[in-house]
Amino acid sequence: MHRVYLDNNATTPVLPEVFEAMRPFFGEEFGNASSIHHHGQQTRAAVEDARESVAALLGCRAPEIVFTSGGTEADNLAIAGLVGAGDHVITSSIEHHAVLLACRHLQEIGAKVTILPVDGRSLIDPADVRRALRPNTKLISVMMANNETGVLQPVEEIGHIAAEADVYFHTDAVQAAGKVPIDVKRIGCHALSISGHKIHAPQGVGALYVRKGIHIRPLFYGGRHERSRRAGTENVPGIVGLGKAAALAKRWLDCGDDKKMAATRDYLQQGLLAQVEDAAVNGDDAARVPNTTNISFDYIDGEALVIALDLKGVAVSTGAACSSGAIEPSHVLLAMGLRPDQARASIRFSLGKQTVTEDIDLALKLVPEVVARLRDLSPVYRKAALRS
Amino acid sequence: MTRKTIAVAMSGGVDSSTVAAMLRAEGHDVIGLTMQLWNQRRLSGSEGMPESVQGRCCSLDDVYDARRVAQQIGIPYYVVNHEERFERDVIRPFVEEYVSGRTPIPCSLCNNHLKFDQLLIVAQQIGAERIATGHYARVAFDEARGRWLLKRPADSSKDQTYFLFGLTQEQLSRTIFPLGEMTKPEVRELARHHGLALAEKPDSQEICFVPGGDYKRFIDAYLAEQGEALPDTAGDLVTTNGDVIGEHGGVHNFTVGQRKGLGVATGSPLYVIQISGAKKQVIVGGEEHLYSRTLRARRVNLISVDDLREPMRVAVKIRHRHEPAPAVIEQVKTERTGDDEILATFDEPQRAITPGQAAVFYDGDVVVGGGWIA
Numbered sequence: 001m002h003r004v005y006l007d008n009n010a011t012t013p014v015l016p017e018v019f020e021a022m023r024p025f026f027g028e029e030f031g032n033a034s035s036i037h038h039h040g041q042q043t044r045a046a047v048e049d050a051r052e053s054v055a056a057l058l059g060c061r062a063p064e065i066v067f068t069s070g071g072t073e074a075d076n077l078a079i080a081g082l083v084g085a086g087d088h089v090i091t092s093s094i095e096h097h098a099v100l101l102a103c104r105h106l107q108e109i110g111a112k113v114t115i116l117p118v119d120g121r122s123l124i125d126p127a128d129v130r131r132a133l134r135p136n137t138k139l140i141s142v143m144m145a146n147n148e149t150g151v152l153q154p155v156e157e158i159g160h161i162a163a164e165a166d167v168y169f170h171t172d173a174v175q176a177a178g179k180v181p182i183d184v185k186r187i188g189c190h191a192l193s194i195s196g197h198k199i200h201a202p203q204g205v206g207a208l209y210v211r212k213g214i215h216i217r218p219l220f221y222g223g224r225h226e227r228s229r230r231a232g233t234e235n236v237p238g239i240v241g242l243g244k245a246a247a248l249a250k251r252w253l254d255c256g257d258d259k260k261m262a263a264t265r266d267y268l269q270q271g272l273l274a275q276v277e278d279a280a281v282n283g284d285d286a287a288r289v290p291n292t293t294n295i296s297f298d299y300i301d302g303e304a305l306v307i308a309l310d311l312k313g314v315a316v317s318t319g320a321a322c323s324s325g326a327i328e329p330s331h332v333l334l335a336m337g338l339r340p341d342q343a344r345a346s347i348r349f350s351l352g353k354q355t356v357t358e359d360i361d362l363a364l365k366l367v368p369e370v371v372a373r374l375r376d377l378s379p380v381y382r383k384a385a386l387r388s
Numbered sequence: 389m390t391r392k393t394i395a396v397a398m399s400g401g402v403d404s405s406t407v408a409a410m411l412r413a414e415g416h417d418v419i420g421l422t423m424q425l426w427n428q429r430r431l432s433g434s435e436g437m438p439e440s441v442q443g444r445c446c447s448l449d450d451v452y453d454a455r456r457v458a459q460q461i462g463i464p465y466y467v468v469n470h471e472e473r474f475e476r477d478v479i480r481p482f483v484e485e486y487v488s489g490r491t492p493i494p495c496s497l498c499n500n501h502l503k504f505d506q507l508l509i510v511a512q513q514i515g516a517e518r519i520a521t522g523h524y525a526r527v528a529f530d531e532a533r534g535r536w537l538l539k540r541p542a543d544s545s546k547d548q549t550y551f552l553f554g555l556t557q558e559q560l561s562r563t564i565f566p567l568g569e570m571t572k573p574e575v576r577e578l579a580r581h582h583g584l585a586l587a588e589k590p591d592s593q594e595i596c597f598v599p600g601g602d603y604k605r606f607i608d609a610y611l612a613e614q615g616e617a618l619p620d621t622a623g624d625l626v627t628t629n630g631d632v633i634g635e636h637g638g639v640h641n642f643t644v645g646q647r648k649g650l651g652v653a654t655g656s657p658l659y660v661i662q663i664s665g666a667k668k669q670v671i672v673g674g675e676e677h678l679y680s681r682t683l684r685a686r687r688v689n690l691i692s693v694d695d696l697r698e699p700m701r702v703a704v705k706i707r708h709r710h711e712p713a714p715a716v717i718e719q720v721k722t723e724r725t726g727d728d729e730i731l732a733t734f735d736e737p738q739r740a741i742t743p744g745q746a747a748v749f750y751d752g753d754v755v756v757g758g759g760w761i762a
Contacts, residue, residue, distance in 0.1 A: 304513035307466045311419065311514055324451040326424035326469035377512050 003313040004359040008198075008352035009147050009175060009292060010317055014241065015200040015353065021244035022202070025237040033234045034225065043236045050243025054207050057246040058173075058192060059183035066208045066216075066229045067239050071174040071195030072098040073219070074208035077230065078170040078191040079103060079141060081216035085110030087138035092116045092124050092153075093335040094146050099172055103141070112136070121286040122149045122336045126157040133161075139168045144187075145176035148332040148348055149283035150292025152180065159188025168214070174198055174206075178249035179258060179289040184209055191216075196238060200353060201245035205238030252353065262290035265351055268360045269293045275368040282333060282346060291351040296338070299381035300345050300374040303327045308370045314363055317348050393417040394564070395516035397507055398457065398465070400450030402589050403522030405457040406575050407566045409582040411520060412461045419516055420458040420465035422451055423503065425474040426597040431609040453586050461582070470506050477501040479597065483607050487619055489639040489665035490744030493551070493708075494595055500554030500689075508562055518562050523548045526568035526753075527560050530692075536560035538691050538755040543571040550705055553748045553758025554689045604641060623668025625652060628661060628677050636670050639663050645678055645740030663743075679737035684720070685730045685747040685759030692756050695719075696730065702749040702756055704732050706741055712750050713738055730759055 031039025033047045055062040068074045075098040093115050103113045114132045145152050162169035170191040178199035196205035222231035278298040302318035319330040333343035375381040396408040398420045412418045428447050458465030478497045485492035507519045524546035526539040536557050540547050579587035594601040611618050625634040634652045646660040662671040696719045703712030715734040722729050748758035
């Protein structure tokens, strides 16, 4: 079966160039980057090259990059590393669980947490951030781009507010990195998380930018790796992959390929809206990353649509998978004010650098077919059709 | 044999896993589905509930087992979320039945109101013509009557037709029970033959969402989670003559036929004869009072016949482990509401006919229909 992958916000395939860059580090380049001998020197050089590539993507200096096991660890390191009992944190209702559940943990150990609402476009109002500030506010953590809608948050304004109030600002840029230009100085953030596998590097590697001079408590102990911010022998192949993917992403953005991707995404979105009635894009009126569109197909069950499309070879997603793999309505869409049935009727399409127009054409053929079949089976749809 | 697309309801047990492997080996396009019905962690750690739950249904271990089988036999596999509906159509009625003094069967509630309905809908949505489950039962089309029949399986010790009396003609026409002709040892042998690691996995016995089988604790923990108080159903312990001989802590602690835990000492053994939710009374008496010749069944589903125009001789099964007893069934009207009911009159009085349980009518191996004991 020909398979089309449109779930790149879940994970992306490792690009061939990235894989080739990593290959030596599974074989002849095996040294421990902390070793003083030749083998260690070789891998140390590779790790530091990668650090520079990542720093270049984010507009920071190489020593400000801490390599982690992924976006979740980067988020946890930023939050648990900067906040303690008695501190106050401001975050939003549409954050990834890596942030929300880390904040919940802080609550359990005696921190206070304010969770800000969003509007119907999934946008956070910077005025809400300002109003939520307290004398003991230590950290604001607001994501740069939302994983479900792709909507870009007003991080620069929030950065100003944080600077004025002299509190730390962390942004989870896992879904923004490699899709839109990032400059940590323009954002004014003190910490910023990225994940390798969302930008065509492998799973199991990520990074946290920590502004120079900020002391961050490590999550675990065991060595002075990563300037004592992250103990443990470096995942050299993964870090090399992340470095290569970051370099490719920077070049891709510099060439304006993000605009091409936005055009391909819009082609998909317009095609679906033209063919399917009672469909609407979530977060349509806000600035979005170029690869994501989240569409509600009224009267259908997104879970059934995802399964039916998978059986026809199209991979998309809906909501969040719980531990068993069952799907729960997206907390992001609910926070935007969608009814539970609308949230359940929503599908996320997310493109990757490997996505080609033929992929979109196949989706444009299959999605309307499957939606029509599901609606034929839906009593709610039949009732609505009778009314109109 | 024509190749079909079949959705198999996989619980992570031996039976449904073997069904999936069999159908796959026969060359069908098989899609594995597990229904996520109840989050086992929801009440774990609540007062009186075990910290780590050993409940069967929808436990992560069972989903893991089902997924591993699907991977091994090479079929697509999905978990579909029906938690909301399960809570509404099974958990809530289960709790309410107990609180009103009846003894419900959640498995039948689930089969009648959720499992088959929803599985068939999902199957249709994803392009599967049929569903298959690991139930021990048989389905056959009877040309003469023009009806789909539900029949007892070859292995009568595993008969699950008692829990399937609510199946409609439409549901039966699209359902297959591949284990209907097999015995349990044969199923295990087939599982071994297909190399399934769970071939020796023990059978589940208890109610899937009640870990350890302690339904009283479950009801307490569920109502506490919902922020609802357990209705105060404490009241009098009354003899069949109407004498008050003590008090009880709530009608949901009792079931008809129960002997232990009455909290009164008398010379002769006492049994729960009847529970009156309205009066909050638990009526107790000697064993002889447990026997009754008739029952009334409500919300009846008929399978082998479309209507009961005249009285019919059948055998009636009144609980899971009950040998169907000869009786005559006839259609009657409820005195107050005028709803259709079925009156069953047994040849011999039956012990502990329990409101809330199902009464299922058999004509030999054929399920005539069934309803809920009033």
